Amino acid sequence: MIEADTRLLDDPVWSSLTDRHAHLAQGDALARRYVAPISPIGALSGRTPAHLAALESLVAAGDDVALIGPNVPALAASWETLYASRLVQMIRPDRSPLPEGDARVSPLGAADVPDILELVALTKPGPFRLRTIELGAYIGIREHGRLVAMAGERMWIGGFREVSAVCTHPELQGRGLSRALVGRVVNRMLSRGETPILHVDNPNLRAIAMYLALGFVRRAEFPLLHARRGT
Numbered sequence: 001m002i003e004a005d006t007r008l009l010d011d012p013v014w015s016s017l018t019d020r021h022a023h024l025a026q027g028d029a030l031a032r033r034y035v036a037p038i039s040p041i042g043a044l045s046g047r048t049p050a051h052l053a054a055l056e057s058l059v060a061a062g063d064d065v066a067l068i069g070p071n072v073p074a075l076a077a078s079w080e081t082l083y084a085s086r087l088v089q090m091i092r093p094d095r096s097p098l099p100e101g102d103a104r105v106s107p108l109g110a111a112d113v114p115d116i117l118e119l120v121a122l123t124k125p126g127p128f129r130l131r132t133i134e135l136g137a138y139i140g141i142r143e144h145g146r147l148v149a150m151a152g153e154r155m156w157i158g159g160f161r162e163v164s165a166v167c168t169h170p171e172l173q174g175r176g177l178s179r180a181l182v183g184r185v186v187n188r189m190l191s192r193g194e195t196p197i198l199h200v201d202n203p204n205l206r207a208i209a210m211y212l213a214l215g216f217v218r219r220a221e222f223p224l225l226h227a228r229r230g231t
Contacts, residue, residue, distance in 0.1 A: 008158045009089065009197065009219065011069045013043035020156035024134065030054035033065060037131040039154075040066045040226070047073040056229065064228040066127055068199070072223040078230040085224045086202040090216040091160075091195065097187045098214055101180035108138040108150060115147040116140075116165075123167035127226075138165065139184060141177055148172050151181035153189075161189045163198040166207070182214060 008015040017025040017032040025032050031054035033042030042058065042065050044051045052073055059065045067073075068087060075081075108116060113130060116138070120128040136153025149172065154164035163185050168177045189196045198216065200207050201224070 005158055006091075006219075009091070009160060011043065011071070012089065012155060012157055012162075012197075012199070012222075013041055013068045014045060014071075015157045016155040016162075017043060019158065021135070027058050028054060031058055033058050034135075035131075036060070036063060037129055038134060039129055039132055040064050040127050042067055043069045044071040044073065047071050052076070059229045061229055061231040064226060066224065066226045068224050069222050072225045075225070075227055080228045080230060081225065082228055083224070083226040086221050087199040087224045088202050088208060088218055089197065089199050089220040089222065090208075090211050091197045091219045092186065092214070092216045093195065094215040095190060096215070097190060098183035099179075100183045100187065101176060103141050103177060103180045105139050105141055105181065105184060108133065108140045108147075108152070112138075112140065112147065116150060119147050119150060119167060119169065120165070122169065125165050125167040128165060132165075136161070136164075137185075137188070139181060141181065143172070149177035149181055151178065151185050153185065157197070159194055160197045161192075161194040163189075163196055166198075179210065179214065182211075186214070 024034055024038055026035055027033055030051045031044050044055060113133060138150060138152030140147050140150040149168040151166040152164055153161055155162040163182060166178050166182055186196045
C-alpha cells in the first residue's frame, strides 16, 4: 500500500494542487487553482489581503472559482456568491473490495464530454468542465445510447485518491447504478495501493448514507464557497 500522510487531507485542494496535480494548476504560494478549462476548484494558503489579491489574479472577470478548505475567505462585494455550504470529507480505510454488480460499464473519454456535461447539468454532482476528464479515469453506464450514470477520479493527494462525479439520471435512481460505479472506482484505487476519499455536500444525506454503507467514514468538514468574479 502507498504510504499515506493523513495530514495532507487537512487542506485537500491545496495538497493536490501543490503536489500530484501541480502540473494542472496555476498560481503561487498564496493562491492556486486548476487551470480554468479543467476545473474552477482552488484554494488559498491563508486569508490575508495578499491572498485575496493572488486569488483575483487567477480568476478572470466573469469566471467562477470553487474554494474548498480551511482558508475560505470572505470575498469582496465585487464577487457574486453562487453557492455556499460545507463539504463532508470521507475516507475508506477498509481495504476489502466492493461489489461491482453486473451493469455494463464502459470507460469515458474526450468524445463523451458532451454527454457527461449534459448529465452533470441535470444531476449537479459538482463542477465539471471540458477538460475535467483529464484529472483521472472516468466510467459510465449507457442505456439506449444515453449516458445515465457515471463516476470517476478527481483530486490526487499523496497516497489518497478522490472518488468524484458520482451521479445517476433522476429517472433511474434506486437501481444501484451509483453503487456499482463507486465499487469499480474504489476497487481500482485499492488495486493501486491507494486509499479512497471523497467529498460530499453536507445536506446530501442520501449520498452520505450510501457512502457509509460502502465502508467510508467521516473524517472532516470544510467550507465550500462557489463564487463568480464580477466584471
